[in-house]
Amino acid sequence: MIDGHTHLLGLIGWPVAHSLSPAMHNAAFEALGLNWRYVPLPTPPGQVAAAVQGLAALGFRGANVTVPHKQAVIPALDAVAPDAQALGAINTLVVERGPALDQDLDLDLDLDLDRGQPAVVRGHNTDAAGFVGALRDGGFDPGEKKAVVVGAGGAARAVVFGLLQAHAREIVVLNRTGERAEALVADMRQHAPDDVHLCSSALTPQSLVESARTADLLVNATVVGMWPHAAGTIWPTDIPIPAHLTVFDLVYAPLETRLLQQARAAGAHTLDGLGMLVRQGALAFEMWTGIPVPPDVLVRMDRVCRRLSGGSG
Numbered sequence: 001m002i003d004g005h006t007h008l009l010g011l012i013g014w015p016v017a018h019s020l021s022p023a024m025h026n027a028a029f030e031a032l033g034l035n036w037r038y039v040p041l042p043t044p045p046g047q048v049a050a051a052v053q054g055l056a057a058l059g060f061r062g063a064n065v066t067v068p069h070k071q072a073v074i075p076a077l078d079a080v081a082p083d084a085q086a087l088g089a090i091n092t093l094v095v096e097r098g099p100a101l102d103q104d105l106d107l108d109l110d111l112d113l114d115r116g117q118p119a120v121v122r123g124h125n126t127d128a129a130g131f132v133g134a135l136r137d138g139g140f141d142p143g144e145k146k147a148v149v150v151g152a153g154g155a156a157r158a159v160v161f162g163l164l165q166a167h168a169r170e171i172v173v174l175n176r177t178g179e180r181a182e183a184l185v186a187d188m189r190q191h192a193p194d195d196v197h198l199c200s201s202a203l204t205p206q207s208l209v210e211s212a213r214t215a216d217l218l219v220n221a222t223v224v225g226m227w228p229h230a231a232g233t234i235w236p237t238d239i240p241i242p243a244h245l246t247v248f249d250l251v252y253a254p255l256e257t258r259l260l261q262q263a264r265a266a267g268a269h270t271l272d273g274l275g276m277l278v279r280q281g282a283l284a285f286e287m288w289t290g291i292p293v294p295p296d297v298l299v300r301m302d303r304v305c306r307r308l309s310g311g312s313g
Contacts (some may be wrong), residue, residue, distance in 0.1 A: 002037055008059065009288060010041035012051050012073070012093075013066035017042070020305045021064055024281055027304045031297045034289065036061075043069065049076035055095055056119035062094045062288045064281075065123075070154060079122040083129070086191060087161055089154050090123035092284040124287060127155070128162035130280025131250075135166075137279065138271040140217065140246045146170040148211045150203060150234050151221035152180035155250055159221050160188050160198075170197040172211045178202030205236045212242060220249045225257040233258040243267035250276060255309050274309065278302045 011021050017040065025038035041063065043051045048069045053076070055063055065073050070089040074080060077090070084090050098117030135142055147168050149159050152175035163171050175181035181200035192198050201207045212218050218241075224232045235241055240262075247263035252273035260270045278301050282293040293301070 003035070005035055007034075007036040007061045007288075009036065009038040009061055010055070010063040011038070011066060012041050012043045012048065012063050012069055014042060014044050014068060016040040016066065019066065020277065020308055021066075021281060023304050023308055024278065024301045025285060028282075028285060028293060028297050028301050031300050032291065032294075034291075036289065045069075045072075048073050052076040052093070052121055055093065056121055060095055062092065062284075064092055064284060065090050074123065076121075077123045078120045081122060081124045084123045084125040087125045087128065087154070087157055089125055089127075089157075091280065092124040092126050092287060094122045094124065094287050096120045096122060124284075125158070126280040126283040126287075127158035127276070128165060129283055130278075131159050131276050132162040132166045133279035133283070134271065134275030135217075135246075135248065137275055138246070138248075138269075140248075140269070140271070142166045142168045142217060144169045145216040146172070146214060147217040147219060148172045148174065148208070148215045149219045149221055150174050150208065150224075151219075152177070152184045153221070156219075156221035157184060157188070159219050159250075160184065161191060164188065164191050164193075164196065164198075167193075168196065171199075172215070173198075173200040174203040174207055174211065175200070176203045203234075205239075208234065209236065209239055212245060215245065218245050218247045220247075220251065220257075220259055223251065225249065225259055226251045227253045230254050231258060233262060235259055235262050237262075241266040241268050245269070246271065249273060252277060252305075252309060255306070274302065274305050278305060 022038050029036040073090050097119050142163050147163050149156050173181045173185050185198050185200040220234050224234050243266050246269040248271040249257045249259050250273040251257050255272050263270045286292050
C-alpha cells in the first residue's frame with residue numbers, strides 16, 4: 001500500500017508502457033517487505049530535463065532511464081559517475097539528499113523532512129556490470145577468454161566495457177558499418193589493458209564465422225531478431241554455430257530468438273537477454289536502497305520477467 005512513508009522510483013523513457021522494470025522491482029520490494037514503489041514515467045523527447053527536475057522536486061529516490069533519453073539526460077544531471085562517463089550513457093539516477101545520504105533508508109524516515117533537503121541527482125550506468133553478472137550467473141567467466149561482439153551501438157559499448165573490466169583476453173567487434181565498429185574500438189582502447197587484443201571489422205558472414213571459430217563467447221548486441229522481426233538472425237542459416245561457444249543474445253523479445261535456436265541446435269550454451277535486464281536492475285536496486293538483492297529475490301525478479309515475457313518461470 002502506498003502511504004506517506006513510501007519511497008518512490010520511476011522509469012523515464014518514451015514509450016515505457018511495455019517495460020518489465022516496474023513489475024520486476026515491485027516484486028523485489030514486496031519480497032523484502034520494503035515500502036517502496038516503482039512507477040512508469042512516460043517522458044516525451046524534449047522533456048527529460050523537466051522530468052529530472054520533477055524527480056528531485058517530488059521526493060523520488062531515483063529512476064531508471066531508457067531509450068531515447070540515455071544520452072539526452074546527461075546535461076540535466078548534477079553529477080555523473082565514472083562508469084556512466086566511460087559509456088557516455090545513463091541508465092540509473094540516484095537522488096541524494098542532505099543528512100539522509102549517510103543513513104539507512106528505513107521505513108521510519110520522515111519523508112516530508114527528507115524531501116525538503118537540497119537534492120543532487122547523480123547518473124550511473126549498470127549495463128556493463130549487469131551484462132558481466134548475467135554471464136557469470138549463466139556459468140561463463142569472461143576472464144582470459146576471447147569474445148566476438150556484434151554491434152556498435154550503446155548496448156555493444158556496454159558489453160565491450162564490461163568484458164574489459166572482467167579481463168577478457170581478446171575482443172572482436174563486428175558491425176555492418178565497419179567504421180562504427182572501428183570507432184567503438186578506438187574509444188574503448190583507453191579502458192583496455194596493454195595485454196588485451198581489441199580489434200574490429202565489418203560484419204560479413206565470413207568475418208563472423210571466422211572470428212567465432214576461435215572464440216569462447218558470441219554476443220548479439222544488435223536488434224536483429226527482435227520482435228516484430230523475430231525471424232532475423234546474425235548467423236548464417238546454412239552454417240552450424242560452433243558447439244564450444246557460449247552465445248548471449250541481448251534481445252529478450254522474444255526470449256527464444258532465432259540465433260538462440262540455432263545455437264541450441266548446434267549444442268552451444270545459450271543465454272538470453274533477460275538475465276542482463278535482471279542483473280542491471282538488481283545493481284540499481286542496491287544503489288537506491290543500500291540493500292544487496294538476495295539470491296532468492298533475484299530468482300523472483302527473473303521469474304516475474306519471464307512470466308510477463310511469455311517464458312517459463
